[in-house]
Amino acid sequence: MNNGHVIQTRDLRKIYRVGKLNVAALRGVDLAVQAGEFLAIVGPSGSGKSTLFHIIGGLTPPTSGQVLVAGQDLAAMSEAERTRMRKRTVGFVFQKFNLLPNLTARDNIAIARHIADNRKPDPAFDDILRILGIQERLDHKPNALSGGEQQRIAIARAVVNHPAILLADEPTGNLDTVNSKTVLDMLKDLNGRLGQTILMITHNPEAATYGHRTVQMRDGKIVDAEPGT
Amino acid sequence: MTGKLVLENLKNRPMRTLLSVLLIGVPVTLILTLVGLSHGMLEDAQHRARAVGADIFVRPPGSSFLTASGAMPDGILGALEKLPHVKLAVGVVNQPVQGVTLGIAGIDLKQFDIISGGFRLLAGTTFQGPDDVMIDEFYASEKGLKPGGRVSLLNHDWRVCGIFEGGKLAHIVAPISRVQQLTGNVGKISQAYVKLDNPANTASMVQHLKSDPMWSNYPVYSVQEFTALYSINNIPGLRQFVGVVIGIGVVIGFAVVCLSMYMAVLQRTREIGILKALGASNGFILRVIVAEALLMGVGGTVLGIIMSYGAWWLIRTLVPASIQMVIVHSWWPIALGITLAGTGFGALYPGISAARHDVIEALAYE
Numbered sequence: 001m002n003n004g005h006v007i008q009t010r011d012l013r014k015i016y017r018v019g020k021l022n023v024a025a026l027r028g029v030d031l032a033v034q035a036g037e038f039l040a041i042v043g044p045s046g047s048g049k050s051t052l053f054h055i056i057g058g059l060t061p062p063t064s065g066q067v068l069v070a071g072q073d074l075a076a077m078s079e080a081e082r083t084r085m086r087k088r089t090v091g092f093v094f095q096k097f098n099l100l101p102n103l104t105a106r107d108n109i110a111i112a113r114h115i116a117d118n119r120k121p122d123p124a125f126d127d128i129l130r131i132l133g134i135q136e137r138l139d140h141k142p143n144a145l146s147g148g149e150q151q152r153i154a155i156a157r158a159v160v161n162h163p164a165i166l167l168a169d170e171p172t173g174n175l176d177t178v179n180s181k182t183v184l185d186m187l188k189d190l191n192g193r194l195g196q197t198i199l200m201i202t203h204n205p206e207a208a209t210y211g212h213r214t215v216q217m218r219d220g221k222i223v224d225a226e227p228g229t
Numbered sequence: 230m231t232g233k234l235v236l237e238n239l240k241n242r243p244m245r246t247l248l249s250v251l252l253i254g255v256p257v258t259l260i261l262t263l264v265g266l267s268h269g270m271l272e273d274a275q276h277r278a279r280a281v282g283a284d285i286f287v288r289p290p291g292s293s294f295l296t297a298s299g300a301m302p303d304g305i306l307g308a309l310e311k312l313p314h315v316k317l318a319v320g321v322v323n324q325p326v327q328g329v330t331l332g333i334a335g336i337d338l339k340q341f342d343i344i345s346g347g348f349r350l351l352a353g354t355t356f357q358g359p360d361d362v363m364i365d366e367f368y369a370s371e372k373g374l375k376p377g378g379r380v381s382l383l384n385h386d387w388r389v390c391g392i393f394e395g396g397k398l399a400h401i402v403a404p405i406s407r408v409q410q411l412t413g414n415v416g417k418i419s420q421a422y423v424k425l426d427n428p429a430n431t432a433s434m435v436q437h438l439k440s441d442p443m444w445s446n447y448p449v450y451s452v453q454e455f456t457a458l459y460s461i462n463n464i465p466g467l468r469q470f471v472g473v474v475i476g477i478g479v480v481i482g483f484a485v486v487c488l489s490m491y492m493a494v495l496q497r498t499r500e501i502g503i504l505k506a507l508g509a510s511n512g513f514i515l516r517v518i519v520a521e522a523l524l525m526g527v528g529g530t531v532l533g534i535i536m537s538y539g540a541w542w543l544i545r546t547l548v549p550a551s552i553q554m555v556i557v558h559s560w561w562p563i564a565l566g567i568t569l570a571g572t573g574f575g576a577l578y579p580g581i582s583a584a585r586h587d588v589i590e591a592l593a594y595e
Contacts, residue, residue, distance in 0.1 A: 110230055
């Protein structure tokens with residue numbers, strides 16, 4: 001498995017134990033994402049897209065099947081190994097921004113570099129900050145930033161260590177239309193300029209059109225895949 | 230960056246931080262005050278004993294260096310003065326008047342002046358009559374007394390005739406005959422102070438007294454021996470008491486930090502999830518929590534030291550004669566070590582609990 005794919009899953013399954021019941025969240029997902037691709041995953045609640053997001057992001061292990069991210073077999077990794085993998089291989093953007101409230105925007109980005117032991121100067125990152133248009137807001141804490149600004153900071157934090165993949169979970173879910181468009185434009189811009197691989201989960205069909213391709217999920221399976229605009 | 234995160238976490242919850250620091254600081258104050266009192270009282274006793282100016286102390290049979298009262302016939306003074314090298318022997322009657330920390334000493338002022346060089350009067354006069362007392366500046370300050378004032382001691386009404394500079398023998402001195410009479414010790418003394426013709430003869434004289442059958446029942450000390458006995462190890466139960474207070478301090482510090490950090494971890498569940506999503510290891514999360522607790526421990530120690538100065542000031546102001554406290558600087562690092570041990574262990578459980586948070590559940594925490 002590889003063929004230029006930065007993400008590959010085969011017969012990926014995840015079963016959660018809820019009380020005395022086993023609930024199958026993923027029922028055999030086969031997915032391949034090319035490096036530099038911008039993939040949108042859509043589907044109703046309970047379709048398994050968030051579970052897929054968590055497994056690909058190394059936040060939880062699969063019950064069975066194979067998942068390769070940047071050549072690393074996540075299914076074979078311990079929790080500590082997955083934690084180490086997340087430092088540099090994956091960047092997360094969440095619906096609720098998930099910035100550390102006590103730190104300034106600058107420190108929110110810096111702590112991601114610190115955790116990843118990324119001490120090298122990175123002048124190229126200034127370009128990213130310029131693309132995201134947040135240079136003037138870096139010394140503010142999250143509670144002094146608008147939702148759109150917070151999400152742009154979260155994107156900056158997600159890409160500061162130049163991860164192999166950027167995972168975005170409903171990145172526009174808490175934003176108004178104008179800010180949603182801004183954030184999506186920026187994700188597309190990062191994908192286009194830097195070749196950043198992006199896997200975005202969304203309920204919003206309009207947001208999904210920003211991807212090169214859209215994958216439809218239902219009942220823990222991929223039911224349809226079509227190219228985006 | 231970790232340090233900044235820790236500092237910002239502490240700054241972001243100022244009331245929690247301040248309360249935790251205060252609660253850690255209280256047992257630190259308790260420990261430093263107790264140690265300060267132990268040292269202060271012992272050093273004060275040593276200083277007073279040295280200031281008498283004697284070379285040898287003789288105590289009643291069966292007494293110890295700690296016993297303030299007790300009795301032996303005052304006739305021994307004459308017997309002591311007949312011994313070679315003895316220049317003068319002066320008897321004193323000691324009687325506690327307020328617990329064990331404050332006593333009155335009955336003296337023959339003329340004799341005592343010869344052996345000690347006399348009291349330095351700050352106000353008033355020496356004894357003018359049998360019912361006069363002289364008090365030191367500390368007792369005068371504590372009780373608000375001035376020359377001419379009245380004070381009731383040993384169920385007897387006394388006139389304060391003078392106030393002397395403190396630090397010699399006792400806080401209160403009165404004519405020996407009246408104290409002997411009031412304490413049922415007529416013709417008896419509690420202690421004999423012996424002045425030799427030459428201090429170099431002290432060791433041989435002490436040896437002679439200890440080996441002489443006539444004096445073998447009397448505890449005899451050189452002034453060096455006597456003052457050396459005033460140590461924490463020689464006060465029954467004091468070391469154990471200090472140990473118990475230290476133990477309480479550790480337990481309080483542990484409990485305060487454990488509770489405080491546990492609450493902090495609960496409040497910061499989502500933030501812990503964010504850090505873990507970014508790739509922070511369990512060790513990193515634990516370090517942040519423990520560092521935060523240790524920083525509060527350092528703050529609590531500093532506050533405890535400051536508050537111990539407050540206790541010192543209060544004691545000096547309110548009860549300078551009854552109890553003495555000194556600031557024992559050598560105990561600051563010990564107090565810091567005790568606090569860091571308590572806070573470090575107190576933070577372990579919340580820290581481990583935080584490190585073990587499931588990252589997905591933590592991120593979903595509202």
